[in-house]
Amino acid sequence: MYDGTLGNEIGTRRFGRWNWLGLQTLARREIQRFLAVWTQTLLAPLVTAGLFLLIFSIAIGPRRGDVMGVPFTHFIAPGILMMTVIQNAFANTSSSIVISKVQGNIVDTLMPPLSAIELVLGYLAGAIVRGGAVAVAIWLGLALTLGIGLAHPLFALSFVLLGAIFVGGLGMVAGIYAQKFDQMAAITNFIITPLAFLSGTFYSVNALPPVLREITHFNPFYYLIDGVRYGVIGQADANPWLGLAVCIGACLAICTLAWSMIHRGYRLKA
Template identity: 45%
Template sequence: MDTQVAPPPQLTSRRYGAVNWLGLKTLTEREIKRFLKVGMQTVFAPLVQTLLFMMVFGLVLRGGPWPGTERAYADGLAAGLVMMSILSNAFQNASSSIVIAKVQGNSVDFLMPPLSAFELTVAFIVGAAARGILVGAASLLAVSWLANITPAEPLAALYYGVVASIMFGAVGLIGGIWADKFDHIAAVTNFIVVPLTFLSGTFYSTDILPEPFRTLSHYNPVFFLIDGFRYGFIGSHDAPLVTGALISLAITIALCWACWALLKSGYRLRS
């Protein structure tokens, strides 16, 4: 008796909607778990630097007020140091993730799956922002015994904290795509990130600077982040808040678009 053999099922590619939510969620979780797995290095180690800066500058200018306010100098310094922690850690997370993947040759892990350039951009930047915000929150708790960290304008502090973490997550992603080895990232950190951070009013109010340095400091994009974040804690600012908020947002959007364009082109990733 003839037996009829059923034809093998035809394989079809999995179909996604406008966004591959599963892939996006998986890569985002990977980026967050990657730095949480070495939390002593990525979360708690930065607190040592913040506390050292806080104690050294607090001892040098103990008892003095923050320029133009009645708040203690330590209060303004604490806000600047917390923002510096947010910026540096968001940058390090995104840049190290890409460079490590390049050096170890496993960038195929995120290039081969059905993830668009938009989804890759969101996942890497969200992971970087998560580390920046987490380290910023931990830094706030760490300096709470040395300064008054009660925010005067909580929404302003939250806005600038989130925008800063996204902005420098994007900067780190661009740096990681460009870099071929860790020396390149170290160069970006030492010659771009650190100077911009230190010369933006982290440790001082730019109002005390003589001209033309005071005006020049206001062309530093990091200045608006620190100035707005400090306003959120001590209620004092050196530049118009609306201008700073809009400029920071515009720069962040432009950097995120640049990340998307680089990932879409495959620059230094698929070549």
Template identity: 60%
Template sequence: MGERRFGRFNLLGLWTLILREVLRFSNVWLQTLLAPVATAALFMVVFSLALAARSGGQADTEFIHFLAPGILMMTVIQNAFANTSSSLLVSKIQGNIVDTLMPPLSPVELTVGYAVGGIARGLFVALGVAVAIFPVIGLGIAHPLWALGFVLGGSAFMALVGILAAIVADKFDHMSAITNFVVTPLSFLSGTFYSISVLPGWMQAISHANPFFYMIDGIRYGVIGVSDTAPAFGLGVLVVVDLALGFWAWSWFRSGYRLKP
């Protein structure tokens, strides 16, 4: 039987790649869902106890609600990035990347397949954090569609960054350097634990140049209805950056940059 195609797209091949990427994380859900949810819960507990200790035993509920969406998005960021970067890098190190490059999958299909796997893991983790933590702290979701849009946009951003990082990296040390010196600092300096309105003007300008800020600020609007910038603008920035990263990943798959011997 021939390949199932829609125009020039190999739908069966694309679906197979997506299914492989989804099964990679869903088969080890204790590691990919329970562990991130537990980490997010620990963040919330530590901040709650620290704030309660400073205020004489009374936790600052307003700040906890402000913090929770940022913690959720940080968890999404880490897991979407980990899904694509680990999948591609392990294939390169083990030498079986050829099993992905040889089938009749176009560069577009490879980019979309890997990215959708990362997006699915981001959604998977976001749902887990929201279900497990938000009811406990008495937090609802003010604008569900905006929240979903920013989770999708943020997951796509980090899934594509993970693809690019894995293509550049030759070993796990390289990936650790990218995570520790690029991804983690940008995520921590994006307004996760504070509003950028408290920063000096020049630091606010730097924050607005950080794509991670729009993810954090946008999910905060979706969950509690408060943001430092217009959510439509933030989502627009994410869409533009996602398209640019998608084109970048496509061009590297197309040329075989650091993938083909």
């Protein structure tokens, strides 16, 4: 006769309403998924970031002069760092979900006793670790090659963390919405990449015409890039505290949307 031992063990792992064992397992899966192909998920972004910095330094750097009182290469370096974090955090969550849907094994994630908020947190864990690993590696490279330190470490850490959360949540929303790889590629190419490139990565928004400058202020990516720039070189176009407030609000909004879609089973359940 069954004595309920397994049920008691699972119950002790839940600590009330939270399934910590399931959450830990999902987070570990998401982290191991990108570590298994680290040359593609970690090494390749570092090479791409280095090429961006090298090309812009050679093509524009000598003629551009200082920007905000710092060399042009120092100005664009934090933007390239944040842009890389954005791309990788988005790719981690979106690819995980859309691949599971296309292969038909998304049910393996939905069937375990995990709540919608636990699923959101589990997926975000992978995005945060991947984005953070890329950020640390790029910063170490910048410190060794350009001698760039951290003017405000807590601000730099906060904006990298918020960036990984926001774009990781955005990746979940995109992955849930997309039904096939073509749709996912369209979202990446026509939404994420333009927003990342046109948010002050390679220029100061103060150089834009007034209309474009005002439009840029409605783009959360702008505050992420500008905030990391403030954390790294101590210079920013916007008030970093305002940027923190906007980014926190954006994270809450996108994670709530992701939670709602998972909770309702939108495009997840047949």
